[in-house]
Every structure is written in structure tokens, then in C-alpha cells.
Amino acid sequence: xxxxxxxxxxxxxxxxxxxxxxxxxxxxxxxxxxxxxxxxxxxxxxxxxxxxxxxxxxxxxxxxxxxxxxxxxxxxxxxxxxxxxxxxxxxxxxxxxxxxxxxxxxxxxxxxxxxxxxxxxxxxxxxxxxxxxxxxxxxxxxxxxxxxxxxxxxxxxxxxxxxxxxxxxxxxxxxxxxxxxxxxxxxxxxxxxxxxxxxxxxxxxxxxxxxxxxxxxxxxxxxxxxxxxxxxxxxxxxxxxxxxxxxxxxxxxxxxxxxxxxxxxxxxxxxxxxxxxxxxxxxxxxxxxxxxxxx
Amino acid sequence: xxxxxxxxxxxxxxxxxxxxxxxxxxxxxxxxxxxxxxxxxxxxxxxxxxxxxxxxxxxxxxxxxxxxxxxxxxxxxxxxxxxxxxxxxxxxxxxxxxxxxxxxxxxxxxxxxxxxxxxxxxxxxxxxxxxxxxxxxxxxxxxxxxxxxxxxxxxxxxxxxxxxxxxxxxxxxxxxxxxxxxxxxxxxxxxxxxxxxxxxxxxxxxxxxxxxxxxxxxxxxxxxxxxxxxxxxxxxxxxxxxxxxxxxxxxxxxxxxxxxx
Numbered sequence: 001x002x003x004x005x006x007x008x009x010x011x012x013x014x015x016x017x018x019x020x021x022x023x024x025x026x027x028x029x030x031x032x033x034x035x036x037x038x039x040x041x042x043x044x045x046x047x048x049x050x051x052x053x054x055x056x057x058x059x060x061x062x063x064x065x066x067x068x069x070x071x072x073x074x075x076x077x078x079x080x081x082x083x084x085x086x087x088x089x090x091x092x093x094x095x096x097x098x099x100x101x102x103x104x105x106x107x108x109x110x111x112x113x114x115x116x117x118x119x120x121x122x123x124x125x126x127x128x129x130x131x132x133x134x135x136x137x138x139x140x141x142x143x144x145x146x147x148x149x150x151x152x153x154x155x156x157x158x159x160x161x162x163x164x165x166x167x168x169x170x171x172x173x174x175x176x177x178x179x180x181x182x183x184x185x186x187x188x189x190x191x192x193x194x195x196x197x198x199x200x201x202x203x204x205x206x207x208x209x210x211x212x213x214x215x216x217x218x219x220x221x222x223x224x225x226x227x228x229x230x231x232x233x234x235x236x237x238x239x240x241x242x243x244x245x246x247x248x249x250x251x252x253x254x255x256x257x258x259x260x261x262x263x264x265x266x267x268x269x270x271x272x273x274x275x276x277x278x279x280x281x282x283x284x285x286x287x288x289x290x291x292x293x294x295x
Numbered sequence: 296x297x298x299x300x301x302x303x304x305x306x307x308x309x310x311x312x313x314x315x316x317x318x319x320x321x322x323x324x325x326x327x328x329x330x331x332x333x334x335x336x337x338x339x340x341x342x343x344x345x346x347x348x349x350x351x352x353x354x355x356x357x358x359x360x361x362x363x364x365x366x367x368x369x370x371x372x373x374x375x376x377x378x379x380x381x382x383x384x385x386x387x388x389x390x391x392x393x394x395x396x397x398x399x400x401x402x403x404x405x406x407x408x409x410x411x412x413x414x415x416x417x418x419x420x421x422x423x424x425x426x427x428x429x430x431x432x433x434x435x436x437x438x439x440x441x442x443x444x445x446x447x448x449x450x451x452x453x454x455x456x457x458x459x460x461x462x463x464x465x466x467x468x469x470x471x472x473x474x475x476x477x478x479x480x481x482x483x484x485x486x487x488x489x490x491x492x493x494x495x496x497x498x499x500x501x502x503x504x505x506x507x508x509x510x511x512x513x514x515x516x517x518x519x520x521x522x523x524x525x526x527x528x529x530x531x532x533x534x535x536x537x538x539x540x541x542x543x544x545x546x547x548x549x550x551x552x553x554x555x556x
Binding site for chain 2: 090091093094168171172174175178179181182183184185186187188189
């Protein structure tokens with residue numbers, strides 16, 4: 001393998017890592033705040049991508065992509081906000097809330113996927129990338145758009161972290177995540193804060209969906225793969241810090257692209273799951289975590 | 296005669312199906328400081344948690360300035376063992392209404408938000424006081440009340456000592472601009488030095504005129520602070536002692552346990 005191929009594979013791994021980071025962070029934020037695992041996350045990615053495709057089809061001109069991203073992210077935030085009251089809030093007083101939320105979010109995923117299928121049909125679609133030029137990067141020819149995606153993904157994660165740490169709403173959100181009873185006694189409207197969390201998570205999923213949709217073809221069931229990878233990322237990295245799943249996402253992305261080159265495309269999920277099992281056996285709290293689960 | 300600030304009428308409650316306190320009637324007037332004393336495990340904390348809206352009251356009424364905070368009527372006993380039974384039961388009291396009314400409860404041994412810094416916690420604390428003025432002034436007052444917190448301003452709560460956590464909890468309660476503050480065992484598990492520091496702070500809070508309900512096991516601490524002492528035993532109020540004949544520790548033990556101590 002030459003240096004050029006190495007750079008190319010590494011860059012595609014890093015790009016993949018950026019997308020996984022975006023998706024896994026949304027999943028991790030919901031897990032640490034609401035205490036449930038959102039199996040509809042993959043469907044959020046799909047729906048976000050399709051909505052952006054629809055808008056970019058109907059809006060002409062260079063700003064079409066930007067408008068598509070903005071619409072998709074906004075609509076998905078609102079949908080996530082509303083879905084909290086339908087999927088998780090009704091079960092929160094039940095002692096089996098985690099299990100019930102698995103069922104209700106799986107149901108939502110199924111409903112969303114089939115709604116997408118009914119509305120947009122089973123044929124593959126692709127969002128036209130706004131930038132098609134390539135640049136020479138250490139001998140490898142790489143799409144300029146890849147760098148743009150990576151930049152926006154990291155910027156979005158940085159923005160989310162800043163929102164959680166510096167703004168009053170973000171801080172109340174973390175407070176509700178860490179001690180629900182004390183947050184209620186402080187007069188915080190916990191259900192509303194949880195709904196905002198699910199909304200933010202859905203918005204990041206939509207952003208990731210738009211990017212995936214402009215790199216590959218999308219179809220109504222393509223969300224299953226991102227969901228599986230995000231699950232691996234969250235388990236591999238742990239959720240002790242905001243950044244834990246982000247580091248793990250880049251590890252997974254790079255491992256995936258190198259294993260696809262050396263072992264073949266169909267072996268990379270097996271390798272990733274083997275890694276996940278090894279981590280669960282040796283360091284169950286995650287590679288970049290300690291035992292506590294916080295935001 | 297002035298209207299009572301907080302009035303409990305025949306309040307009962309507990310953790311279903313275990314009844315913890317029964318038929319508690321109590322009224323607290325504006326500017327009054329009331330102490331609640333009783334053995335461990337007899338329902339003082341459960342009573343305060345019920346008033347604060349964390350637990351559902353079983354029967355009776357909680358009135359704050361004449362306004363009823365809990366649902367009217369008796370709580371129905373659980374009639375089914377269906378796992379989803381709880382989903383269809385309405386809460387009988389809403390903690391947000393209680394906080395909005397200005398009734399603030401400071402939990403005992405509260406961990407608060409372990410991963411947040413003191414600064415962050417005190418920044419979001421006044422969310423409960425959205426409609427009440429004077430938060431900026433209270434913020435300055437907090438610095439004078441708890442000088443120790445200023446040194447730990449950027450530490451996470453989980454790295455604070457028990458006393459410092461208690462100070463943060465009380466500061467959070469104060470920043471909600473309470474009309475009535477309920478302190479649950481503020482001196483629990485503190486070293487004597489910290490206890491003195493904390494009781495000094497509580498004394499200063501008392502000076503500001505905020506009505507207080509204090510639960511504590513330390514008789515000297517409690518009797519020096521309150522206008523009225525309420526003895527709480529086996530889930531109900533057994534006796535009220537006015538400030539004039541506040542008992543010493545030994546006398547109090549005599550009253551409650553008939554000389555066995």
C-alpha cells in the first residue's frame with residue numbers, strides 16, 4: 001500500500017468518524033439525560049435525509065443545499081420534541097421504563113421508515129452535493145466537500161457542548177439529567193427539558209442524515225446501519241464525558257475504512273462487533289470513560 | 296389574627312402501601328420559625344417531601360396562603376397489579392406549583408448535581424424565582440452568608456465536603472426567593488466546626504425574616520433558632536412547645552421517651 005492510498009483511507013475513515021460522532025453524540029445525550037436508549041435514532045437520520053432531499057429538489061440555485069439542511073434540522077428538532085411526549089413521557093413512572101422505551105422507540109422507527117417508504121418510494125436517492133471539486137491532500141485526491149462536512153460536524157458538536165456548558169438552558173438540562181428530583185424541587189420543568197434533549201438529538205441525527213445522503217445513496221431503511229454503528233461507538237467510548245463517544249467515533253471510522261481495505265467490506269461490522277465485545281469484557285465502562293454516566 | 300402562611304389539615308401520606316404519617320395538622324404564620332423534632336424513621340422527612348410535592352399526599356389538604364396545593368379527596372388504594380397501572384394515575388400534587396408558590400424544600404444530605412460546578416448550580420438556581428424580584432441582591436447576600444463557597448466556586452459538587460454541599464443546597468433554596476424555606480437536617484453528619492459555621496448562616500437567614508421550618512436532631516441547634524418546637528413521634532404531632540419554655544436536651548428526651556435515656 002502506497003502513501004497515497006494510506007492517506008486516502010485515513011481521510012475517508014476520519015470523515016466517517018465525524019459522521020459517527022455526530023450520530024453517536026445524539027444517542028449518548030439522550031441516554032445520559034433521559035436514561036433510555038433511542039432506537040428511533042436511525043429512523044431520525046433517514047427522515048432528516050429525505051426531508052433535505054425533498055427541499056433540495058424543489059429549491060433551485062446554490063442555496064438549495066443550505067435551505068435543505070436548515071429545514072431538515074429545524075423540523076427534526078420539533079419532531080423530537082413532540083415525540084418525547086408520545087414515546088417516553090407516558091412510561092417514565094413505570095419501573096420498566098428502559099424496556100418500554102425500547103419497544104416504543106422501535107415502534108416509532110418502524111412507523112417512520114414505512115412512512116418514508118410510502119411517501120418517497122423504495123428507489124435510491126441522492127442529495128446533490130453543493131461542491132464537487134477535488135483537492136490534492138498529501139498526494140491523495142479528496143473531495144473538498146468531505147472537508148466541509150467534517151468541519152460542519154465538528155462545529156455542530158462544539159456548538160452543542162458550548163450550549164450545554166455555557167448557556168442557562170443547557171445548564172438546566174444537565175441539572176435535570178444528573179438529579180431529577182432536585183431539579184424538580186428547583187422549579188425546573190423536567191419533561192420540557194427532556195423533550196428539548198430529544199429534539200437536539202433528532203436535530204443532530206438530521207444533520208448527519210443530510211451528509212450521509214449527499215455522500216451515498218439513501219433508501220427508506222438505510223438508517224439501520226448508522227444506528228448500529230452509533231451503538232458500537234457509544235459502548236466503545238462510554239458516556240462519561242461529552243467527548244468520550246466523539247473519540248470512539250473516530251476510532252470506529254478509521255478501523256472501519258482500514259478493515260474494508262484489508263479484510264473486505266463485509267468483514268468490517270464483524271471486526272467492530274468483536275472490538276465492542278472485547279471492550280465490554282475488559283473495560284465495560286468504555287475506552288474513554290469511568291463508571292459514572294453524566295452529561 | 297393574621298392568616299397562616301402554610302396550613303396542613305389532616306395530612307396523611309407515605310410510600311404506598313406503607314403509611315408513614317397520619318392526620319398531621321399544622322399552621323405556620325408569616326415570619327415564624329418552626330422546629331420539627333423527633334426520632335429517626337418517624338416520618339419527618341416524608342412529611343416535608345409530601346409538602347414539597349415529591350410524594351403524593353394520601354389524604355388531607357396542604358394550603359399555602361389560603362390556596363390549596365394538592366388534589367381534593369382521598370388517594371385511591373392500588374386496585375390492580377398490572378405493571379402499567381401507574382401510567383393512568385394522576386399525580387395528586389405538582390412540585391412545580393409548590394415551588395412557584397414560593398414553598399422551597401432543601402433536601403437532606405443532598406447530592407444536588409454531582410458533575411456541575413458551584414458557579415453553574417448557583418447560576419440556574421433562580422429559575423424557580425422567575426416572577427419574584429430581588430435575585431441580584433440575594434446573590435450578593437449568598438457571598439456574605441457562605442464565604443467558604445467563594446473559594447470553591449469552580450469545583451464540581453462531587454468534590455465538595457458534606458458541609459459545603461449543604462451550603463450550596465441552602466444557597467440554591469435561598470436563590471429561589473422562598474416565601475417559606477424548609478430545611479431538612481442541615482447539620483446532618485457535619486463536623487462541629489462546620490456545624491457552627493452553618494448554624495451562623497441559618498441564624499443570618501432567620502434575621503432576614505424568611506419563615507423557616509427546620510428539622511434537626513441537634514437539640515441545642517434547633518432550640519436556639521426556632522420560635523416553636525413541634526415534637527413528631529410515630530407519624531404524628533404529639534406536642535407543641537412555645538419559645539418561653541424551650542427544653543434542654545435531657546428534658547426533651549424525658550418528654551419523648553419517658554426517662555429511658
